[in-house]
Amino acid sequence: xxxxxxxxxxxxxxxxxxxxxxxxxxxxxxxxxxxxxxxxxxxxxxxxxxxxxxxxxxxxxxxxxxxxxxxxxxxxxxxxxxxxxxxxxxxxxxxxxxxxxxxxxxxxxxxxxxxxxxxxxxxxxxxxxxxxxxxxxxxxxxxxxxxxxxxxxxxxxxxxxxxxxxxxxxxxxxxxxxxxxxxxxxxxxxxxxxxxxxxxxxxxxxxxxxxxxxxxxxxxxxxxxxxxxxxxxxxxxxxxxxxxxxxxxxxxxxxxxxxxxxxxxxxxxxxxxxxxxxxxxxxxxxx
Amino acid sequence: xxxxxxxxxxxxxxxxxxxxxxxxxxxxxxxxxxxxxxxxxxxxxxxxxxxxxxxxxxxxxxxxxxxxxxxxxxxxxxxxxxxxxxxxxxxxxxxxxxxxxxxxxxxxxxxxxxxxxxxxxxxxxxxxxxxxxxxxxxxxxxxxxxxxxxxxxxxxxxxxxxxxxxxxxxxxxxxxxxxxxxxxxxxxxxxxxxxxxxxxxxxxxxxxxxxxxxxxxxxxxxxxxxxxxxxxxxxxxxxxxxxxxxxxxxxxxxxxxxxxxxxxxxxxxxxxxxxxxxxxxxxxxxxxxxxxxxxxxxxxxxxxxxxxxxxxxxxxxxxxxxxxxxxxxxxxxxxxxxxxxxxxxxxxxxxxxx
Numbered sequence: 001x002x003x004x005x006x007x008x009x010x011x012x013x014x015x016x017x018x019x020x021x022x023x024x025x026x027x028x029x030x031x032x033x034x035x036x037x038x039x040x041x042x043x044x045x046x047x048x049x050x051x052x053x054x055x056x057x058x059x060x061x062x063x064x065x066x067x068x069x070x071x072x073x074x075x076x077x078x079x080x081x082x083x084x085x086x087x088x089x090x091x092x093x094x095x096x097x098x099x100x101x102x103x104x105x106x107x108x109x110x111x112x113x114x115x116x117x118x119x120x121x122x123x124x125x126x127x128x129x130x131x132x133x134x135x136x137x138x139x140x141x142x143x144x145x146x147x148x149x150x151x152x153x154x155x156x157x158x159x160x161x162x163x164x165x166x167x168x169x170x171x172x173x174x175x176x177x178x179x180x181x182x183x184x185x186x187x188x189x190x191x192x193x194x195x196x197x198x199x200x201x202x203x204x205x206x207x208x209x210x211x212x213x214x215x216x217x218x219x220x221x222x223x224x225x226x227x228x229x230x231x232x233x234x235x236x237x238x239x240x241x242x243x244x245x246x247x248x249x250x251x252x253x254x255x256x257x258x259x260x261x262x263x264x265x266x267x268x269x270x271x272x273x274x275x276x277x278x279x280x281x282x283x284x285x286x287x
Numbered sequence: 288x289x290x291x292x293x294x295x296x297x298x299x300x301x302x303x304x305x306x307x308x309x310x311x312x313x314x315x316x317x318x319x320x321x322x323x324x325x326x327x328x329x330x331x332x333x334x335x336x337x338x339x340x341x342x343x344x345x346x347x348x349x350x351x352x353x354x355x356x357x358x359x360x361x362x363x364x365x366x367x368x369x370x371x372x373x374x375x376x377x378x379x380x381x382x383x384x385x386x387x388x389x390x391x392x393x394x395x396x397x398x399x400x401x402x403x404x405x406x407x408x409x410x411x412x413x414x415x416x417x418x419x420x421x422x423x424x425x426x427x428x429x430x431x432x433x434x435x436x437x438x439x440x441x442x443x444x445x446x447x448x449x450x451x452x453x454x455x456x457x458x459x460x461x462x463x464x465x466x467x468x469x470x471x472x473x474x475x476x477x478x479x480x481x482x483x484x485x486x487x488x489x490x491x492x493x494x495x496x497x498x499x500x501x502x503x504x505x506x507x508x509x510x511x512x513x514x515x516x517x518x519x520x521x522x523x524x525x526x527x528x529x530x531x532x533x534x535x536x537x538x539x540x541x542x543x544x545x546x547x548x549x550x551x552x553x554x555x556x557x558x559x560x561x562x563x564x565x566x567x568x569x570x571x572x573x574x575x576x577x578x579x580x581x582x583x584x585x586x587x588x589x590x591x592x593x594x595x596x597x598x599x600x601x602x603x604x605x606x607x608x609x610x611x612x613x614x615x616x617x618x619x620x621x622x623x624x625x626x627x628x629x630x631x632x633x634x635x636x637x638x639x640x641x
Contacts, residue, residue, distance in 0.1 A: 033417055033420075079591060085598075088358075088363070088547070088551045091363075092552070093590075095544055095547070096587045096588075096590040100591065103583040103587060220424065228417055228418070257432050258432040260428050261432030261433070264424070264429055267425055271410070271422055275414040
């Protein structure tokens with residue numbers, strides 16, 4: 001039982017980690033609480049499903065990621081950037097975007113459950129737990145993507161600018177970081193991470209136009225748990241919540257009903273004792 | 288006309304109506320809207336129309352309650368469904384177990400929601416901004432988990448149905464809900480226009496500064512949570528008895544998001560904003576049923592476009608074009624006036640073409 005929790009928890013944290021990192025980037029740099037973030041993830045999954053009918057896996061995945069990237073830039077340029085001062089307005093614009101994506105997918109593909117065949121069929125036994133090979137592939141893919149993102153953020157000048165903007169907007173602007181350009185980079189990276197998470201999940205999950213809400217809650221919780229604006233915090237938050245979710249589903253009777261509830265209860269508890277999240281800056285500092 | 292002579296008399300009433308209400312497009316529209324609500328059943332008693340308007344009125348209470356907490360005080364709640372749904376369930380269970388009439392169970396449910404509001408507010412006081420939104424978001428989801436866990440008591444997936452009706456007929460229910468809405472809005476209006484309302488605004492703008500001048504911000508934030516939860520609970524109880532079912536839908540994420548959409552669409556941190564937002568969007572969403580599966584697409588697109596061009600909400604966006612502020616005395620004037628109706632200063636000088 002413990003082994004199952006460990007293995008499944010790792011796979012899930014890989015997926016949540018990608019989503020949470022993208023969300024944290026968009027919030028930290030572009031200051032957008034993007035409730036459409038997981039809708040992008042869903043869009044990538046459906047795009048993959050659509051293109052797989054016409055071509056092989058690699059070009060299909062590439063096209064799907066590009067499509068989502070384009071979509072995110074379009075939404076940011078047309079709707080979100082001009083409205084940045086109006087926080088509440090941005091919030092409902094992202095909700096409207098998510099609803100729009102959901103309904104368009106419903107129109108195009110219908111409400112049936114869809115699925116994509118696994119790339120690597122079969123199972124492997126690890127510590128007495130049968131794990132789908134596809135899940136292991138997704139875990140490896142998530143680890144690779146996260147490492148690459150990390151290398152990009154740590155190793156390039158653009159990455160430095162993005163991290164600086166996430167840490168302290170005003171100071172970053174003072175030393176010459178272009179906030180608007182950093183914003184576009186962050187939105188692009190965020191959407192790309194969401195798309196890649198969608199691609200990784202597609203062969204394991206069933207696709208339906210409402211699949212964006214459950215992960216959205218977990219991602220929001222993970223990012224806040226780690227501390228908004230903190231990128232390592234987002235990853236750690238995703239890890240904690242993924243393990244909490246898997247542990248509850250596996251160990252508690254009736255746990256499937258409580259999976260999101262427990263993740264969010266963890267969040268509330270942590271915030272009561274550490275209001276700024278695990279890695280966030282204290283409220284006294286920013287005003 | 289609001290000067291010393293404020294004795295109620297018929298001539299005074301007409302003067303007031305003419306110079307203070309009809310002189311401003313915004314107030315004239317508000318008066319027309321009120322008359323429309325009260326007289327609507329004279330023109331149509333179609334049950335479907337009454338139903339749409341009743342639901343709009345219900346949701347207007349709900350949206351205004353969200354605005355009281357999130358718009359005025361700036362504590363953005365993304366979990367308002369907790370109060371809305373909790374009160375509905377409480378009212379349903381009280382009615383079922385003790386056989387009390389809805390006239391008693393709805394206020395009891397709203398009181399329970401008030402207690403819940405203060406309890407949610409307590410941990411929330413430690414966190415700010417998006418953190419607060421996320422903490423509030425957690426509560427309805429957690430409640431939903433428990434509702435599915437104990438289906439025997441809560442009805443689980445199906446909810447509790449067969450609740451007592453609000454009134455004998457659709458018409459009675461309509462007037463009851465509209466009456467409650469007007470009363471609730473009046474109370475919220477008096478609250479927000481008072482000294483307390485001033486503190487609410489100030490807490491949103493700069494909490495540290497308010498604390499520094501010696502205001503107990505914790506007490507005011509808890510008051511905002513409690514009052515907001517009370518009105519949300521009132522709306523939730525009415526809603527459950529109007530539809531005669533208290534179901535898990537009333538706790539869903541979408542129910543939490545709806546008041547945000549309506550309020551921001553109408554105009555945040557005002558009371559007319561949420562009312563205008565609900566009475567525009569709820570009937571619109573019903574009217575869009577003709578578009579069948581394109582309904583939600585059209586709805587989302589409309590919100591996107593309207594918010595893009597009127598980011599402060601429909602009411603502010605429209606009124607700013609119909610009214611203008613006098614540069615000298617700050618009184619508002621209809622856009623047609625050349626001179627300020629209060630101080631007589633010339634509002635627009637004719638531009639000289641060079």
